[in-house]
Amino acid sequence: MTATETPVAIVGLGKIAVDQHVPSIAASPAFRLGAVISRHASMKGVPCYSSLGDMLAKEPDIPAVALCVPPQVRFDLAHEALSKGRNVLLEKPPGASLSEVEALSDLAKSNGCVLFATWHSRFAKGVPRAKEWLANREIGKVMITWREDVRHWHPGQQWIWQPGGLGVFDPGINALSILTEILPAPVQMTAAELEFPENRDTPIAARLSMRGSGKLAVEADFDWRQTGPQTWNIEVETDRGLLRLTGGGAHLEIDSRDVTDAEALQSEYDGIYGRFADLLREGRSEVDVSPLRHVADALMLGKRLVAAPFND
Structure with a gap:
């Protein structure tokens, strides 16, 4: 760990978090895993909490939260984190509805927080x-x-x-x-x-x-x-x-000429956390709902x- 690494908490420790988020946070020079919030899973060597509210109360020095839970429950958790002044990274899709995401975008702006709606592909x-x-x-x-x-x-x-x-x-x-x-x-x-x-x-x-x-x-x-x-x-x-x-x-x-070749998913989440680091440094949100609008x-x-x- 270095003084420049920002602690980030992961909410939801399912397949996508374990396979993609955790390794990309570990590989990032900008972040370290500061806490895990899960009702059913834990991670050795990392503070674990059963609720986001408990983590927010006990970890005031963790400024960023990555939500890796299903979209149906994401809004309330994102709202809770943003209301406490924490920056939020949303797995795709960013919400269960367009109006949810727009409400979160407005809340992030009013609270001076960064909201990043990610599209890993x-x-x-x-x-x-x-x-x-x-x-x-x-x-x-x-x-x-x-x-x-x-x-x-x-x-x-x-x-x-x-x-x-x-x-x-x-x-x-x-x-x-x-x-x-x-x-x-x-x-x-x-x-x-x-x-x-x-x-x-x-x-x-x-x-x-x-x-x-x-x-x-x-x-x-x-x-x-x-x-x-x-x-x-x-x-x-x-x-x-x-x-x-x-x-x-x-x-x-x-x-028919190969221009680039890489394994599927390779570096996608590294790219996400690189962009999140840039957004945090600039104090700027990135919330594009166009893919969700097409759905x-x-x-x-x-x-x-x-x-x-x-x-x-």
């Missing part, structure tokens, strides 16, 4: 280069194929099937976060088909149509029933060539289709 290795390459090109068709195995990534996690859990949009919003980052102009949702298992409250598959200015048209295919190799691809046709992002944004090809629009415009029951 934007920190994938190929994304910044893709954004740069597309900036001055006329974009035609965009095809997104985002198919994965929910049993592998969310084993036994019932919150994803409950209202506010997003269902297949939990991974699909990663694709939308990349899309909204790399396109030089916004797109609007025009139609959607959503497949809901007859025993679940959130969709297991979605097909989306979006349009932008000129010839820009986006089609997206999200599905949580794929087994074997996982598919996280975005293909963009332009007036000056074809761009392909694969591996969730880790691999970038331009006209909300899909749920508003979507035609509901009934799929076979899903059981873990």
Whole structure:
């Protein structure tokens, strides 16, 4: 530990916290893990609390909190931390609704706190280069194929099937976060088909149509029933060539030529904590809700289709 490391507390010690947040905090020169808040788990050598309120009362020198809990319970915890003057990092999606996130953004501003709504896929290795390459090109068709195995990534996690859990949009919003980052102009949702298992409250598959200015048209295919190799691809046709992002944004090809190559998820969370350190130093929040807005629009415009029951 050095004098320049900022202690950060993690709320929720589930898979994403253990696999991504904890290692990235450990690797960061800007942060150290100051505390863990969890009702069911603990971490050796780190102060552990069963409630956020207890931690806030007993750890006045921890200025930042990373919320790694399901979105349905995130608002109250973020509100509690911001009300106590702590800076907050939100896992994606930043909330269960747009109005929740907007309220938190207003609270952070009024209390002089930093609020960072993270989108980890934007920190994938190929994304910044893709954004740069597309900036001055006329974009035609965009095809997104985002198919994965929910049993592998969310084993036994019932919150994803409950209202506010997003269902297949939990991974699909990663694709939308990349899309909204790399396109030089916004797109609007025009139609959607959503497949809901007859025993679940959130969709297991979605097909989306979006349009932008000129010839820009986006089609997206999200599905949580794929087994074997996982598919996280975005293909963009332009007036000056074809761009392909694969591996969730880790691999970038331009006209079939490899431009960058990295393991999926590699350094994404390192990038998140690097950005959080910058925001804290600048005293500036970053809250982009455009990916979540596309999900909300899909749920508003979507035609509901009934799929076979899903059981873990």
